[in-house]
């Protein structure tokens with residue numbers, strides 16, 4: 288099985304606005320978040336970095352697919368890694 292670091296944000300683009308509060312102020316940091324659909328990356332401002340981020344279902348599914356693209360893996364690869372015991 289391919290071993291993938293789902294936490295790798297090295298190739299994830301930083302969004303123009305914070306995924307938590309929607310503002311584009313301050314320096315945004317790309318972090319990974321777990322969701323029911325898998326692991327995705329989100330851009331957060333310093334204020335939102337400390338909060339537990341709740342990503343809505345449809346947005347999470349889209350984010351998971353996009354993050355797979357950043358990692359250059361297929362959704363099925365992510366599923367395999369998650370099933371292998373990746374835990375949040």
Ligand SMILES: [Zn+2]
Nearest residue numbers: 305308332335
């Ligand atoms: Zn924010």
Ligand SMILES: [Zn+2]
Nearest residue numbers: 299328354357
């Ligand atoms: Zn990503």
